Amino acid sequence: MASKYTCLAEQEEPEKPELRILLLGKTGVGKSASGNSILRGKVFRSTASSSSETSECQKETSLFEGQTLAVVDTPGLYETKLTKEEVKREIVRCISFAAPGPHVFLVVIQPNRFTKEEEKTVKIIQEIFGEQAADYTMALVIHEDDVKEETIEEAIKHPDLKDFISQCRGGYHVFNSRNKDPSQVRELLKKINTMIKRNGGCCYTTKMFEEAEKAINTEMEQLEMTVASETAKEGRYKAERRNKFTLGDWDSTVAGAAASTAGVGAGIAAGVGAGIVAGAGIIVQGARVGAAAGVAAGSAEAAGVAVDIAVSVAVKAAILKWKLWDCVTQ
Structure with missing residues (x-):
């Protein structure tokens, strides 16, 4: 699905608008700990275990130097324990929490635990959220207190990591996931804001x-x-x-919208016919005007149905992609 580079309603927001960060990555890699460090508080459940502590999307906010940071923590991209229904729920919740769109897809990785499956992460993001999402993707290379940053920079030179980071068009940032020092958050935000400016000053959005x-x-x-x-x-x-989008029945919406499409052509034809009949008693031009009105009415209906189909198919495709990658890792 093509992205749209529009600021939406953000032009009406305060001087420092909300910055929306979507955390993504492998199960147990340290997304929640990183989110806590960014927000400088223990708001996401986090442990040192490699197992997932996040089974559903969670959004938390905090004020940092006059700017609201909104961080969305997500289940692991390779979380195989979730059912299809749970994946569907979390996909739509993730989209709703990040609406009208994230400013950055922050992919959390640990260089000493980087795996082959993680190399596919940017591709997964593109397949779920759209091709241009890579322009808004940044790698958050995390470490803890006992690891020197120079060691991390050396690890990044490994061909696999180097190739992965090159796919993240927003670059990378080395980050201590256990440190609450505001200076490292400041540096991260500086890089994110530079990326946003390069992308036209707006968030990433799709239909x-x-x-x-x-x-x-x-x-x-x-x-x-x-x-x-x-x-x-x-x-x-x-x-x-809780809104119409998060409560949507995406399985039936596609079928229902497709069924509606079958009636749109007949609706347009009926509109044209009615317009001609209405105009026939006056002059031929009247018939044309009436027919045009009929076409417009039918086209409006078609446009509405098209939106339903496009959004529904996109959500279902996102669910399918997430589950497909789950299957690859099993």
């Missing part, structure tokens, strides 16, 4: 993210009418977790 944002805004409007005392932040929190 999936746009539809999720639309559903969130609709849900927020409904919440405002029912809970007047709720703040915009509280409303957004609730709306991101």
Whole structure:
């Protein structure tokens, strides 16, 4: 699915808009610990174990030097324990949490534990979120206190790691996943912001993210009418977790949208016919105007159905890709 380089509603946001970071990577690699370091607090569950502590998407925010950082932690890309339904749920939650789109796909890797399957990560991101997502992808090369940064830089020269990082068009950043020092967060954000400027100053978005944002805004409007005392932040929190997009039945939506398509052609034809009949009693030009109106009405219906199909197919494709890569690693 082609990406759209538009700022959406971000032009109306404060001088320092929210920065959305989507953490991705292999199970147990240290995504949650990295998220905690970025937000400078223990908000994501993290252990030293190689097993996954994250079974569902989680979004947490924190203010850093006047800018809101929103970090979305995700289950491992190679998490084989999730069922198809769980994968479906987490894909749509991930999209909803990052809507209207992430500013960076931050792929967490450990150079001393880098595997063949991790070499495919950028390709997976592209297949799930779109080809141009690689322009917004950065490798977060993590280490702990007992490892010198010079050792990490030397490890990055390994051909496999070097090739992987070259696929991340946002480059890489060496990061201590256990250190809460704000200077390393500052340096990371500096690199992310440089990448954002290079990409036109906007977040990465596709039709999936746009539809999720639309559903969130609709849900927020409904919440405002029912809970007047709720703040915009509280409303957004609730709306991101429960909206038409996250509750969508993507299996039936594709079938239903496809069935609707069959009636669109007939609708256009009926519109043309009605326009001609309406115009026939006046002059031929009237018939043309009426026919054009009929075509426009039918086309509008077709456009709506096309959006349903495109978004539904994209979500289902994302679910399929995630599960396909799961199968490869089993």
